Amino acid sequence: MTVDNAIFDQELSAKNFTMLRSFIEKSCGIKLADTKKSMVEGRLRKRIRALGMSGYKEYLDYVMALENGAAEQLHLIDVITTNKTEFFRENNHFESMTNQILPLLADKGFGSLQQLKLWSCASSTGEEPYTMAMVMAEFFGIRGNFAVYATDINTAVLETGRKAIYTEEKAQSIPFDLKKKYMLRSVERADKLVRFRPEIRSKVKFARNNLKENKYVVPEKIDIAFCRNVIIYFDTPTQEMILNKICSYIRPGGYLFLGHSESVHGMTLPLKTFSPTIYIRT
Ligand SMILES: C[S@@+](CC[C@H](N)C(=O)[O-])C[C@H]1O[C@@H](n2cnc3c(N)ncnc32)[C@H](O)[C@@H]1O
Known part of the structure; x- marks a missing residue:
């Protein structure tokens, strides 16, 4: 040859x-x-x-x-595109959700009477939106009234997310009890693969969305948006333009999470700081 x-x-x-x-x-x-x-x-x-x-x-x-x-x-x-991600990445964000933000929202009837809409706007292969779904299911129960929209520009990573199949090695950062509750092992044990159960899969909806475009495919009035480890690839004017657009999809009082190395410093955005890298839409 x-x-x-x-x-x-x-x-x-x-x-x-x-x-x-x-x-x-x-x-x-x-x-x-x-x-x-x-x-x-x-x-x-x-x-x-x-x-x-x-x-x-x-x-x-x-x-x-x-x-x-x-x-x-x-x-x-x-x-x-660079698609590096992991389950429970920057875990203090998920702790803030569980300990601070979700209790406030639950008091207002969200997650039960009113649907909570979450968005992972650079979802990559799905680790971030499935982590969000597990955190929500832990707080509100798997029958909780919530949906997670997972979008990315990269069509291949969206396909992986939709399949919801991961190697056991990748799933190592998921706490054991959550893995037991929300994942299934492949029948072929030698494959060393795990898959999210249908109940979790049905909570996460994947779609292609380019943050640079004018209109986004997610519904308006999002309650919690994660925009983590993506704006680092853009220059400052593009970051500001995209973050303003993302904010227009978040309801006033809703939350925006950025990656730990990302900042809104010097930008004009309808946001106030809740805690470092977590913002409230004004
Ligand atoms: C490094 S990953 C971050 C994944 C996840 N948010 C995290 O923090 O683990 C960055 C993702 O942003 C996506 N991306 C890059 N440019 C984009 C754009 N213009 N619109 C939507 N997604 C984009 C890439 O395809 C990639 O999957």
């Missing part, structure tokens, strides 16, 4: 990297620094080989062409 290694010998030209960068920034807000060039080359290489193309130039001509481009642009975005 002959393996075509030509693509491994090529470099993405400075001109093509600039073109790719401005396309990515325009379409999804992600700013690719100069230092990301070799990361981009590596990720594109795999896609180019899968399509049987000769190299970066042929691929970029194809992806930027009006005719076939649109479908491939989704793949390109899938390839470029």
Whole structure:
């Protein structure tokens, strides 16, 4: 068998990297620094080989062409985005939900008489929205009146989220009692896979949503929105524009959670601080 290694010998030209960068920034807000060039080359290489193309130039001509481009642009975005996540990531957020925020909302009839609407706006492969659903189920019971909307720009990660199947290793950060309550083990034990039970799966609804676009696919009057570890990829004006749009989907009095390394410092937003990285929509 002959393996075509030509693509491994090529470099993405400075001109093509600039073109790719401005396309990515325009379409999804992600700013690719100069230092990301070799990361981009590596990720594109795999896609180019899968399509049987000769190299970066042929691929970029194809992806930027009006005719076939649109479908491939989704793949390109899938390839470029960074989807690192985990269950109970930045766990003090979930503790604040359980100990401070949910009791306040429950007192007002939310979660029982009135539905609580939660949103994970960069859900990646589902670990964040399923963690939110487990925290809600622990507080209100699995029959609690709540829904978790999980959105992301990357179509591949949404598919993983919908399947709700994870390796036992990934599920290690879920406390044992919650795993027992909300997950099922694969019949084939050797596979070392676990899956969320249908009761939890039915609480989480996945859909593609690009935060850079004008209209979002989630309903209005969201009660709790998680926008964690995504705005770090955008420049400050884009962060401010996107956070303002996200706020327009949160009801006054609702909550916004940002990642621990993210900040709204210097931005004009309809938010007041509840605790560090947790905000209330004014
Ligand atoms: C690092 S992950 C964060 C996942 C999760 N929120 C967490 O904190 O663990 C960032 C996610 O943001 C998504 N993303 C990047 N740009 C986006 C955009 N313009 N609209 C929606 N999602 C986007 C990526 O596809 C990726 O899944």
